[in-house]
Amino acid sequence: MKTLETRLSRRNILTGIASTGLAAGVASLLNATRVRAQNATGNRIDVHQHFVSPDYLALITRKNAISPVPGFGIWKDYSPAKNLDAMDKAGIATSMLSPTAPGVNFGDVDESRKIARELNEYAAAKMVGAYKGRFGLFSVLPMPDVEGTLKEIAYSFDTLKADGVSMFTSYGTKYLGDPAFAPVFDELNRRKAVVYTHPLEASCCMNPIPNLAPQTLEYPSDTSRAIMSLILGGTAARCPDIKFIFSHAGGTIVSIAQRFLGNAITPEALAKPPETNGRLYHMRRFYYDTAGSSNAIQLQPLKTLIGLSQIVYGTDFPFVNAPATTAGVLSSGFTADELKAIHRDNALKFLPKYAV
Secondary structure, eight states, X not given: OHHHHXXXXXXXXXHHHGGGTOHHHHHHHHHHHHXXXXXXXXXXXXXXXXOOXXXXXXXXXXXXXXXXXXXXXXXXXOOHHHHHHHHHHHTEEEEEEEOOTTOSOSSOHHHHHHHHHHHHHHIIIIIITTSTTTEEEEEOOOTTOHHHHHHHHHHHHHTSOOSEEEEESEXXXXXXXXXXXXXXXXXHHHTTOEEEEEOOOOGGGSSSXXXXXXXXXXXXXXXXXXXXXXXXXXXXHHOTTOEEEESGGGTTTTTTHHHHHGGGGSHHHHTSOOOTTSHHHHHTTSEEEOTTOOSHHHHHHHHHHHOGGGEEOOOOBTTSOHHHHHHHHHTSSOOHHHHXXXXXXXXXXXXXXXGO
C-alpha cells in the first residue's frame, strides 16, 4: 500500500475509484496501514531481552554435547533480525540486552573472561552499534571472578559505553549480598550504575521436584533470595546509587512480603514513606520488570507493595512471546497514564538517553 501511495496521489486514488463505491474502503485500508506502522514502531523500553553471539553459540553447542544447557534449543535459530521483528510486533522501541543461564562461568576463569568480553563486543558492535537506538547493553560480567569482573566493568563503561551491567541472582553458594562481592558493588555504586539481575537454578536447589522446570519455581525463589541478600547483607544500604532491576516482578517477594516485612505492610505503614534503610525502603527503590508476570494477579499486588513508579516493562525474549507480554500488561488493569509509566517513563529515569 505504501508503494501505491508513492505512485499515485491520494486524490487520484479516490477519484479513480469513487464511481465503484470503494473510496471509503480504500481510505480505511490506508488508515489501517498507518496505524499498523505506528504500532510497529512503538515506544516501549524492554529491560529484559537476551542474546547470543555466534562464538558463544558455538561454545554452548559444545557444552550441550556433554551436559544439557538451559534453553539451548531457543538459540539455534536466533538472529538480530528475528529479535527486531518481535520488537516491532510488540511495539518495542528499544531493548536492553543481557545474558541468561548458563552465563559464562563454566569453571575456567580465563575462559569466562574471554567469553564475557566477546559477548560484550559483539553486542556493542553488531546490535547496539548496527541498529542505532533499538538496542542497549547490560554488559556480561565474568562473576564470581571479582578481579575479572572489575576489569570488565571498566571496559564496558569506559570503552563500550554500556548502559549497565547484568548479574545472576547467585553464584554457586554465594548470593549478591555476600561480602566477597563487596568490591564489585562498591565500584558499581561509584559509577551510579544500573544493575540488572536474572535468576537461575541455584546450586542449593537443583531439581528438588522431579518434572518441574526450574523456571517455574526455582527462578522466582532465587530472585527473592537475592533481594533479601542485598538488603540483609548491607549492600543495599552501602550502595544507594546503584539502580537494581529484578526480573519477573521480583519473583516470590510479594507472596512472602508479610514474612519479610512484618508490620511494614499494614495499610497505615504502606501509606507513608518507609523508614530510611529499612527493608521496605530498599524494596521500594528497586525496580521490577513484567517478564513472565504480565497479568493482574501479579502486577496489581506488586503495585500495592512497591509502587507503580518501580515497575518496568520486560519480556524475556526470545524465551517468551514479546507481543503476548505487551497484551498481558495492557490487560492488567492499569490506566493509560500508568501504562505509559510502565512501558517507558519509569525506565527513562535510569536510561535517560533513550528519551529521544
